[in-house]
Amino acid sequence: MKNNKYKKALTGGAAAAEALRQINPDVAPVYPITPQTPIIETFAKFCADGKARTEIMTAESEHSAISAAVGSQAAGARTVTATSSQGLALMNEILYIASGMRLPIVMLISARALSAPINIHGDHSDVMGARDTGWIQLFSENSQEVYDNTIIGTKLAERSELPIMVIMDGFTTSHSVENLEMLPDGTVRKFVGRYKNKEALLNVKKPHTFGPVSLPDSYFELKIDQDEAMKEVLKNYEETAGEFKEVSGRDYELIEEYRAKDADHILVLIGSTAGTAKDVVDNIREKGEKVGLVKIKLFRPFPYKEVAVAVSKAKSIAVMDRSISFGSVPPLYSEIINSVKDCDLRVASYVYALGGRDIFTKDIERVFEDLISGNISDKTEYLNAKTQ
């Protein structure tokens, strides 16, 4: 079998750590939190064994970890960190500063529910809560995508001069062993290249001021510039993923369409549940119904146009969100509604698997049954929740 020695069975956390080892960043300020910890632990061991030459800084909080990451990346060092849940929430203030300063920090996230009540299990509340912080958000379905996205994400962030969250589902992906195919160390190192920052803080011969005060005469335009940079990420992603395809053979478009081209009914979702949903799609297809799946990979910036094209021929679509937007509609549903505002189709909204609640094939089958039978509620429905 080709490249056999690169085939591994790894958890998502270990896959991320392997990618980090190969990227060999300069600095990693870290702080433990479940279910992210296996990433930094595994990576710290690589460093301890001399397999990566990264300076690990054991911060005293996530707030300081991301603050140190800002200092380190501004200094001119390629910098990575990782977190989950409350850790991401604690970082929130500095997330805006990292993106406002255009620092391409790479952050692995094992997505988890938010307190209260405290819950250590997976959902998307933490990362959706950070969706407007100016960070690129790239979601992964499985260990293979975690590994690939960490490598693609590093180059994408640096190319875009914006920070990136490479996101996996807490426990479901971070702690589950799956098969994946790695790339040779040299291939990864060559792919990401050397980090170049022409305005590094440590360039003492050409001093720069980072993080100035901006008043009403300039702040507005600086924020518009930042938004323009974010919009460029769509193009940058396609370029970077294209380069990655050349070295890996693996093709990652902005969205993944699974049997969706001719589908009458399409399910849209993010993350690990896509794997289960593909099985359901196959089963229903066997029964003769034309159903399909659209998996969102890049959530920020959001690929509105690509989604619209992918679902425009469907009769109805369902959106499954793994978080709630209190007092509003769920985040992915909101984006999909915006994507299809010029399309003639019905859109159903479902929330599932909050705080690690299981999602079964029967739940996804029910969603497709709703679409096929035209039983589309105006309200968001909850899957496998004890509300009915």
Place this chain on the structure above:
Amino acid sequence: MNKKLTEKFYPGHATCAGCGIPAIVRHVLDEADCPVVVINATGCLEVTSTLYPYSAWKVPYIHNAFENAAATAAGVETAYRALKKKGKIKDKMKFVVFAGDGGTFDIGLQALSGMLERGHDVLYVAYDNEGYMNTGGQRSSATPVGADMETTPAGKKSSGNKLPRKDMMEIVKSHHIKYLAQANVAYIEDLRKKARKALETEGPSFLLVLQPCTNVWKFPTSDYVKIGKLATETNYWPLYEIEDGRYILNLKIEKPKKIEEYLKTQKRFGHLLSPKNKELVKNIQENINREWEGLIERENGGIVEQ
């Protein structure tokens, strides 16, 4: 003005008339014998020196947020070590944090503790104006007893701030760093000597520098040196160092002035001079005497920790 002094921090900044912060910054940085990188907490210094698209800084400078100057400095210094190890940087550099008392005693305390405990090679300079002056003069845990502040105003039923200052020097000392010192902008030569020692120290060092604030302490803009001197001449603000755990008192006033001499120069203490606050002023004086004696004892004790 001495031209060399303004090489790193230019004229054209917008600190208040009569503010001592620029003097602290300039004299500390002037003691560096290699390139310096400045890390600044949100506060008076930051807002008055970096008004986009201008900057008063002629050295590399980064401002991140209010509470995380120490963590930011830790990241910068770690990046320096990482890049040096990989041969990507060759120059020797020093890293200096400037933060106010709010950013040090209160909101930045955890990040400072982390930076000290991990041993980053950073000089942390706290300019202590005893309150949140950039937001108009609210109480911080560096505000002295009796001060009339925006959030602890003196009134018919209050004599101002009731809580004593946090003992920041002892907190920093407990991290077992090699060098820390209490200084005063009114004693520039002493400040410079301490900055030099701190910059020569390998690992973290800390300077706590009194910075009388003309706006909130309410005294004439011409008087910050005079007020600063009074703070030390009354033993309210002793000048001392803690070097490898050993206390060194730098100035022993033969006949310390009474604290009233200091209090009466500032309107923030104006209400303390009324007869009904006589007992409070007596307590303030007693505390000063006790703290001074404590310092003398610690100095005489020589090396007080292993």
